[in-house]
Structure formats: structure tokens, C-alpha cells
Amino acid sequence: MKRLISIFLCTICAMVQIYGQQYSASLEGNKQTGYFRLEIPQPIRSLIGNDIAKARIWDREGRETPFVKYITTIADHKFVPLNIVRKEIIPDSVTTLVVKNEKQQTWTGLWLRVANSNSRKQYTLTGSNDSLDWFSLSEDQVLENLTGHHQTFKEQEISFPLNNYKYLKISIQDKGTNPLNVMAIGRYDNVVSSTVYHTINGGKLDVGIKDKNSILRVQLPHPQVVDKVTLHISSPRLYKRNASVFVKKRVQVRRNKVEEQFVEIGQYELTPNNTTLELPSLFVKDFYIHIENMDSPPLQVDNFSLRQKPLTLVTHLSEGEQYAIVVDSSFKLPDYDLALFKLQANHELPILKVNKLTRVEPQLKDAQQDEQRVKLGNILLWGGLIIAVILVCYFAISFFRDMERK
Template sequence: MKQFSSLILVFISFLGFAQNYKGEIRNIKEEGLHQIQLSPEVRAAANENLDFLRLFDVNKKEVPYVISNFKGESTRYNAFQIISKNSIKDSITSIIIENETGKKINQFNLNIGNTALTKRYSISGTNDTIAWFGLVANETLSDLVAKNGTALEKTIYFPVNDYKFLRIDFNDKNSLPINVQAIGLYENQFLPEEPIEVKVFTYKIIEDKVRKVTQIVFSADKKYQIDVISFSISTELYAREARITRREEIKNKKRVTIRDGILSSFLLSSKMNSKIIVDNLNEKEFTIEIENKDNQPLAIKNIQLFQRPITIISKLKTNEKYEIVIDSTFSKPSYDLANFVQSFSIGMPKGTITNFQKVEKAEIKSTEKSFWQTQLFMWICIVLGGGVVAYFAFGLLKDMKNE
């Protein structure tokens, strides 16, 4: 009986979780493939799960789409030429590669031999191998054990650039070097548009003089994916350790303890780029803590949050109206369009999502009702529900008599 009750609770919870949102795509000027950028609001409504997303035409027929950062199994890996690889014992390993294509890039894939180590790294760029300019600093590379085989691939991101040479410096002070076997890009990886600013967060700055830290507390109405944090700081010379934390509940028997869990850490430095790339930050509330030590707090003028854009590609008709829907009861779709992703060009026209909003239950209408939407299905559920209640009631009475 307890197991059956648990199943009922899970089912009720699932229904309670269901969320529906919809928006419109209008003013299509030409027929053909279009790029449709998903706004932070759309992605937050889907909780970053695009299995919940559907596109419908005016006749409520499903319109196929494909996510533009799709990476199929048949794509070809193009390795960059490694100009040099130097290791200084107990210090750093520096790897310099050449971007022979001259194209703008913001990522590459590392082929790494299996290791249980976690590595800190920095990336810089140059056009002459003399004057180097910082791109990212003190980032973390972890989870380097492959599920199969003796090597794995890791994608690392950095600000968009077209430097002819790029250098990765791995920190080897606490462990031996890792085995980077190749660095390159997949053929179908292309440069996305500029990061989208996420403007829904508010933040407040708190100075903790006892702990000698500056706390910046962010909050929003729901979880949003954050990939880049940009700082505007007027202090001239600084180098501060910082970390991103969130409140976590630790349950131990009957007690619940709340603590600050560390999501990631980074270095804020006047020598480096003020845009910090972060991983796995998808929160409703989080805090940035900056270690001041015996220094005065940083003079922070502004902080902006960004996310890397996600675009879907779909074939749209001229002057047609489309509806985009987020429904948490949907499962992952499978469309033929995904088989042609490698032939897509980047310069295709764009569609824009407008009037995106939550759908109230009273608004949900359908021209053709499914069986589960009919009165017959409702009465079947009522009868079955009554039977379940009666079963538990008689079982409870029987247990009371036995006692």
C-alpha cells in the first residue's frame, strides 16, 4: 500500500510541475530556412530542456526544427597545428597553437589522455608571439576520465577573437602535467552570435568587514543560464580571488543544515579581461564572494550577466504565423531535418519570438480534442479514483479491526 501511495504522489507531483508557455513568430519575409534565437525567458521557461519546445503552424501542425549547435556523429575533427609545447617542472605547461584559417573562434576541443586530475588553465592570444593578451584566467578543467577508451574530449570556451596564435597555460604547481594529444574544432561548429544579456537579475553589494569579503547577492524570479559575468571596476590595480556560491540544504536524519556551496572560483585582476566565463551556473539565486584580505573593497560600477545564444533552425513560409510552445509534458522530438544540419549556411534569415507568456489553464484550447480531453476520459478517471479511495478505506478499516 505504501508503494502504491508513493506512485500516486509522484503522479500528482508531475501534474503539478507541468508548465505551459507560448509565443508567436510573425512577419516572415521569405520562404526557407530561418534562424530563431531563443531568448533567456524562453530558455528559463523550459528550464534549459529544449525537449519541451515545439513549433506549430496556423493549423496546429508540428513544424520540424533543429538546434543550430547540433553536433552529429559524422562530423570531422580538424586539428590545429601545435607550434610548441613546453613544461616547466612544478610550474606550468604552455601549449601554443596556430589558427591558420584566420576565422573568429570562441572555443576549441581538447583531446586529453585519461586522468583523475583537475587542472587550472589560462588562455591568451597574439598575432606575433611576442605581445600576448589575456582571454581567460584561472579557469578549471575537470572530469577528465573517459567512460570508454583511454582519452576523451573537452570543449573550452573563451571570448571571441581572431588571434593568429593562442596559448593555453596549465598550472602544474600541485600535480604533474596532463596529456593534451590534440586541439581542434569540428567542421560543423560555427561562431555563434554575441552573448545575450540576461537583465532579469537584481543584485546588492554587501561588505563583510569581519570576514574581509565583498558579497554580491543576485536574485531573479526563476532559474536562468549564465555563461559570462562582466565586471566594470574603477579600482586601478587589483588581483582578488573570487567564488560563486549558492545556498544548499544538507539533510542529516531529522536536521536540516543550510550552508554555502561553492559552484566555481575565478580570479579578478586588472591585468585580465573583465569578462569571466563560468560553467554550470543555472540558478535563481547565487552570490559572488570577493576576497579583499587587507585591501579596500573593489569599486564596482556595474555587473552584467550574459548567456551564450541558442538558435533553432526551421523551414518557414512567407507571411505565415507560427506559435512556439513550451510544455513540460513533451518528450524529445525526432525530425528528419536533423539529418541535413551539415548543409546549413550561417547567413540565413532570422525569425523573432514575440508575445511570449505563461498560458493559464483556461486559455488552453484545441480544435480537435484528444481522448484524454473528453468527458468520457474524465468520468473514467473519476470512477477509477473512487475505486482507489474505496480500496484504501476498506484496507484501513480492516487494519483497525485486526488491531
Template sequence: MTRLKPRMNKIACLTLLFCGLMLSASAQKNFKYQAALQKINSTGFYRISLQPALVAKAKADLSDIRVIDAKGNFIPYIQAGSLPQKDQKSFVVFNQVDARLSTDTGTTFIVENKTGLALDRLWIKLQNTAVQRKVNLVGSDDLKQWFAIQEDVPLQEAVVNSEGTYMQSLAFPTSNYRYLKILVNDKNKAPIKFLQAGVYTEYAASLTYMPITPVQISRTDSNKTTYVTIKLNDNYQVNKLHIDITAPKYFKRDVMVYQITGRDKQLLGEAELNSAKPTDLLIAAKAGQLLLQISNGDNLPLTIKGIEAYQSDESLISYLDGKQTYKLLAGDASVQAPEYDLKFFADSIRDDIPQISHEAVQKNTAYQTKQKKAGRDYTVFIWIAIIVALGLLLFLTLKMTKEVSKKAGKEKD
């Protein structure tokens, strides 16, 4: 028995290591794209800026983005918008609105954004809970017609404290809807208790945007209406459109913004183009083509010199080792948002951490290999190897048990 025990421990460790490596390698092959992270010189927290080219390859909620090191290990991160705000004085509580619809299922919580600010984060205060729920966030300007903003956002479990409440940040594409509704998927379950929701004005006012290029536009004028088609070379996340209007000097036109996906046309929102204020349209789109429908009335069509598209700043916070190299993975529609312990230590992250970015987005070579050899999918063989290894471990365990039993029987005799 003394000889078998070290051997069994060694086999068990090797088996677990082998299984871990196989599963990690298999998981990485499901991501279509990769981008090397900028080299760092010291260990610590870093803010990783996500460029439009990478966000275009990821899911709309960015849940399929992963940070990995040179050994293939997934590195924990949190979205930068989830960091708690230090200045509580700048927190504005939104008024709660009672406007539950008969079609709503589950708990609803509706608030009014009277600030007029474009938001990509909403902080909600909840009674402490340890249950797992997901919420959908929708927006409206009239409490009648609602538009999807973000779906299946997981609610975090409460952090241990003595207050009985906790704050969570909901991240979503930049929007300027007047009303925001949180719909909890808790049908036939005990409801979640929302206490309040609001925004840190200093954070909202400091939103920054990244340009998306190239932008191709075409237009047609007919029946007192101008149609402007905006084409991008990928399914970019678009949060702002700047329209350069050179004539006439005074104008005030209604505009409707649509997202085009194949043959589907989805209304993103309605706005106003006014010569008295910046001609920026704040939207939340994930598409390669948009359509502007401008109502001219009895006026001449607007002279549009050009249109610029922007993505709101998206970034991750991660603790990186200065001696390691890292890269980002994206492009796996089947994965869910990761759950890392790092979210419970957000208070330890300073505001002035260094910012890094990533290099050009490339196809993940592991995924390419898998695609080219469509007739030779080695996933089955990997699982067979794992099963064989586990079977060998079980066989040796049973053998050791029998020998121990025989030895114990002989000692009794």
C-alpha cells in the same frame, strides 16, 4: 464487397485523421508557454533566436521547445550549434587525457581545453555506429572535482558515408572548464569508440550574449569575505556575469560562484577577479538566484558599481513556409528532445540564412484551460473517443470479412 471497400477506406482515413488531431491537440496542452514567431515573407531556412524570457521557461537542455504552425503541426528544427563548420583549418583537436575514476560507469572520454576559450559546443569524432546511446558531459579544472554541464545528450546515428567515421556536435551551456569528460551510459553494453574531440576556434571566438534584465544585487562584508547575492525574476540561463568594479585600482581576488535553488547551494566554479583583465565570470547556471563569495584577505572590500547578467546566444534552424504563421512552445518537463530527419541535411543549410526572433512569452491558452478545469480533465474522454473510433473500424472490418466469406461460400455451392 465493391460498395464496402470505398466506405471502409473513407472510415479508416477519417479515423486516422481524427486520432492524429486529438493526439496533437492533447500534446500541445502539456506545454505551459507559447510565443508567436516573427512573420516571414518568403519560404526557406531561418535562424530562430531564442530570447532569455523563453529559455527561462524551457528545460535546461532546451529539449522541450517546439515549433508549430497554425494547424498545430510540429515543424522540424535543429539547434544552430549542430551545423557543420565549413572551414576545417580552424578545427583544434583537444588532447585526450587518461584519468578514468573508479566511480565512472560506462565509457569515458576526457579531453583538455588548452585554448582557454569559453565553449558552448564540442565536436566529437566517432567510429560509425547505428546504436542509440546517451551521454553526460561534466567539467573540471583539476581532474579531481567534476561539475555537471549537460545530461542525457543523445548521440546521433552515423550519416551514410564512405569514411567510416562521423562528426557530432554536443551543445551545452557556455563553460570554460579546462577538462571536459564525456560519460556514455552504456554499462553492460558494447562501448562507443571515440576518435577525437575539439572545437572550431572561429566559432568559439564569435560567441555572442544577450542581456538579462532586471538584475537585483545585495551585498554583505564579513570576516575578510564579501558575499554578493544576485536575484533575477525568473530561472534564467546565465552564462556570463560582468562585474563593474570601480575601486581599488589594482586588485586580484578569488571568487566562488554558487547557484541557489531553494535551500540548496551548488558550487558552479571558482575564478579570479583581476584588474589586469576583463572582470567577466563565465558560468553555466539555470536559476533565479546566484551568490558570489569574494575572498578579500587583508584588503578592503571591492567597490562594485553593478553586475550585468547574460545568456549565450541560443537559436534554432528550421525550414518555414512564407505563407504560414508559427509559434514556439515550451514548458513541458516530461518530453524528450525531438528526433527530426532535418539533422541529416545540415550540409544543405547556408551560413547566411536570415534570422528572426519571437514575440513576448505568454501562457499557453490550451494549458490554461486544462488547469482551470482541474475537475474536468477531458484527456480520458479523448482516449475513449479514439478507442470507440478504432472499435467501430474493427467492427466494420470483421463485418466485411464475414460477408466476403459468405459470398465465397455461396459461389462454391
């Protein structure tokens, strides 16, 4: 009976529709037809966080304009050729290639640029510090799939155990076959490009002490995505403290009970040279930092700063056309085929300006319809509750009558 009533009430509640609030901001800067970058400002981030599903770009006719998230490259990869100090080809036997690790860096792999071939070859890798005594690193490995589709060579990675030998020797078996044309041997170095973070203003810090722990509560006037928090600590001069970051979340503790609890999202170590905590893109209005003081005096936290990574979209606009970015919590993730194409993140694209965000008030007709829906929902909800109470009373009376008869 309880299950029947529960299903009935859930069905009634599901009939009450909840509508999201809608906001809009006009876009400017499309002085030509083409692709543009649109950096989402903090007022919009406060509404959507990192969830671009809640955003749309509309033209003045209300038609959707596809967009895709702009992924900036964390690091550019640059091929750095190595010095091949020995290259020897013994026909119908073996090809020997020796490269020099000039700075004796620690490596776990190399890249071979091999002219396109359908061959399949076995190779052995050895290491040496004097080019006389060689020691095994990797035996009976295979080079295959050596055909590039868009160029006349194929880059093939070879992996091996961590080492810092001054010389590495690759011995490719050619018994009964012709040798491969190894054009170059090198490594890909990461050229890190720095990410520009935006400062989040308006935050407030409350500091308390409890059970030898400093408890810092960071509060924001509106929810924001926080990627970094930096503490400005004036004393003591030397310290090394463990810190944890917590957020409050609603957690289901039993089948029908939900409680608000502190959930740990990261552990850190604070030192005078490291007072910045990298957070996993928290979308919060407040969070807590617990610092273990043990028997030492608490840290003197004078100030703090919050930063977030930019969220940028790429879209294709027509010259002179009017567009707006619209935010609505009821929107679902769009399925644009633009997302299937890889856009070059290193290309400089024109930047669109986002004007002031305003809330879109529903038109009179829409407001009347919404009011009617709310009234209908309330009638259905209260009607359902009354019917449920009547059913409970009916079954209870029937139960007691049956007990009296027995």
C-alpha cells in the same frame, strides 16, 4: 509492513497527473519557403533555459514542424601551407621533406596533403635550428588510410612532441615501393569568430561582508541562463582576489532527508584586468559570489552586468503559412530526423521574428477535464491515506494483542 504501505502510497500519488503550463508566440518573416533561423528571446529562455525539449513549432493545424539547434562555429579552420625548403626523392630508398617554421612557433603537429594511395609507409620526424644538426622528435611512425572519399587527396595529421625547431624534416621510407605524392604540408589555424552575447536586464546586487569575505548575491526577477558576469570595481586600484561562485541546491544528505545547501560551481581570480567570470551556463534566479579579502579592504563593487549566449533554432517553413512556437513544461525531447543532417552554420539564413509570448488558457472542456482529474486525484490521495492509517492501526492492535497473549 512499512514497505508495503510506502509502495501503496506511491502508487496512489502516481495516479495524480501534473500538467505543465503552456505558452505560445506567433512567428513572422517566412516570406519564402526554406530554412530559417529562430532566436529564442529571453522571455522564453526564462521558461526553458537551454532545454529545447520543452519547445515545439506548430502550424495553424497543430502539426509539428521539425527543428534543430543551430550550432555556431566557435572557430573557422583555415589551411595554411608551409614553405617546403627541401624536397628530395631517392628511388627505392627515402623521400625527404623539410619545412621551415618561419616564426619559430610552438607546434605539436602538421598536416600532410597526400594524393590518394593505398600505401602504408613508415616515417621519421626530426628537428633542427640550423638545418645541419638534426634531433629526434618521433621515430618509426606510420602513414596509412591515405584514400579520400570526396576528393583526390587525403589530409593526414602527424603529431609529435611540443617543440619550436626552426626546421622540421619528415623522412618517409620507400624501400621496395614507389614514393607518395605529398602535395602540400601545412597547419590549420583557428580564425576565432566572436560570440555575440545578449545583456540580461533587471538584475539586482546585494553586497555583504562576513569573516573577511565579500558576499555578493545576484538576483533576477525570473530564472535566466547566465553565461558571464562582469563586476565593475572602482577601488582599490590594485588587487588580486580569489573568488568562488555558489548556487543553492537541494541535496540529499540522508536516505530520507533533503536539505538546501550552497554548491560551488567555479573558482576564479579577480584582477583589475580580469573582472569577468565565465559561468557554465547557469539557469538560475539568483547566485552568490564569494570574494576572499584576507586582510585587505573589501573591493568596492559599484555595478555589474550579466550576459547570455543566444539560443537559436533552425527550421524549414512554407511561404505564407502561419506558425507558432509553443512552450510546455510537460513536453518530452522530440526525435526529428532533421537532427541527423549537418547544417552549414556559416550560411546566412533569414531570421524569424517572435511576437509577444502569451499563456495559453485551457479551453472550457479541457479545464473541466483537468478539474475532474484533480478532484479524482485528491479523492484517491486522501482515500489512500485513510486506508494507510487504518492498516497501521490494525497491525498495531494485532501486535499488542499478540504481546498480551505471550
